[in-house]
Amino acid sequence: MIEVETFPTLAEAARAMGAGAAYLGGGTVMMRAVNAGDAPARLVRTTDPALTQIRAMGDTLTLGAGVTMAQILAERDLDFLHDVARQIGGPQVRNMGTVGGNIFAPHPYGDFAVALLALGARVAMADGSSARPIEDVLRERDRPSGLIASVEVPRPRPGAFAFRKVSRVRPKGASIMSIAANLPREGGRVRGARLAWGAMGPRPLRGAAVERVLEGQSVDHGDIDRAAQIAAKGLEPPTDPLASSWYRTAVAGVHLKRLLQSMEGR
Numbered sequence: 001m002i003e004v005e006t007f008p009t010l011a012e013a014a015r016a017m018g019a020g021a022a023y024l025g026g027g028t029v030m031m032r033a034v035n036a037g038d039a040p041a042r043l044v045r046t047t048d049p050a051l052t053q054i055r056a057m058g059d060t061l062t063l064g065a066g067v068t069m070a071q072i073l074a075e076r077d078l079d080f081l082h083d084v085a086r087q088i089g090g091p092q093v094r095n096m097g098t099v100g101g102n103i104f105a106p107h108p109y110g111d112f113a114v115a116l117l118a119l120g121a122r123v124a125m126a127d128g129s130s131a132r133p134i135e136d137v138l139r140e141r142d143r144p145s146g147l148i149a150s151v152e153v154p155r156p157r158p159g160a161f162a163f164r165k166v167s168r169v170r171p172k173g174a175s176i177m178s179i180a181a182n183l184p185r186e187g188g189r190v191r192g193a194r195l196a197w198g199a200m201g202p203r204p205l206r207g208a209a210v211e212r213v214l215e216g217q218s219v220d221h222g223d224i225d226r227a228a229q230i231a232a233k234g235l236e237p238p239t240d241p242l243a244s245s246w247y248r249t250a251v252a253g254v255h256l257k258r259l260l261q262s263m264e265g266r
């Protein structure tokens with residue numbers, strides 16, 4: 001039997017997340033585990049409105065962890081994330097699936113987390129501790145330690161951010177891979193390149209080799225070719241029913257090139 005407890009505030013829900021309990025977001029992943037008999041015996045929820053709020057302060061947008069993909073698509077201020085949210089599952093999944101849940105969604109899911117990683121998002125926990133880089137939370141996500149309250153997303157410079165999801169089934173298929181690039185420029189040169197891959201490892205990962213190639217460059221045809229040649233360097237993509245590790249490695253450069261070409265002249 002599974003016990004589901006609902007609390008009126010984030011703080012109470014966070015306190016209730018003791019040993020063995022898990023948070024129930026939109027349930028698009030968790031309810032599968034419930035149906036398969038793999039879910040934890042205790043699930044915690046909260047109806048705290050803070051969890052579904054979207055706030056803007058300067059160039060930082062704060063998304064409550066319970067903000068759904070559909071909410072993102074309805075928010076004009078988040079237009080840079082529309083292309084990402086639109087590619088998460090079908091309408092039912094987008095109506096229920098949340099930002100917080102996507103951070104824990106197992107391979108090959110987690111497309112939204114890939115975008116957050118490229119954008120340099122920070123994750124705030126409900127226990128009030130200071131926000132941490134999303135890569136730290138992703139690295140530790142197999143041993144979840146509490147309730148995510150919100151995600152702070154720096155607004156990218158105009159034209160600096162792009163996302164590409166590669167899937168065999170359109171529009172609702174899972175990822176063969178997803179790629180997000182944030183390439184802000186100063187004086188026409190990239191400063192602070194961030195490139196993230198999804199479904200190319202056990203969790204969303206930075207593409208450090210590609211970042212090194214693009215940093216300081218104008219991202220012309222030659223730079224794009226050089227990045228494409230080493231696209232999968234340092235990555236060990238898994239084999240799953242969608243694609244083999246060999247295939248993912250072989251086509252990574254092709255899709256990275258298409259993503260970077262789509263950003264040319266922006």
Ligand SMILES: Cc1cc2nc3c(=O)[nH]c(=O)nc-3n(C[C@H](O)[C@H](O)[C@H](O)COP(=O)(O)OP(=O)(O)OC[C@H]3O[C@@H](n4cnc5c(N)ncnc54)[C@H](O)[C@@H]3O)c2cc1C
Binds near residue numbers: 023088090147172
């Ligand atoms: C048919 C289908 C298609 C899908 N397609 C895609 C896709 O294209 N791309 C994609 O990325 N995903 C996809 N998904 C996976 C999933 O819907 C999304 O990743 C969604 O964002 C998960 O959010 P959720 O709120 O439903 O998570 P839940 O199922 O509620 O939770 C998932 C995990 O996250 C944890 N969690 C949730 N919220 C918090 C929080 N605030 N703090 C701490 N832990 C938390 C839960 O404890 C659980 O371990 C698909 C799922 C289905 C069923």
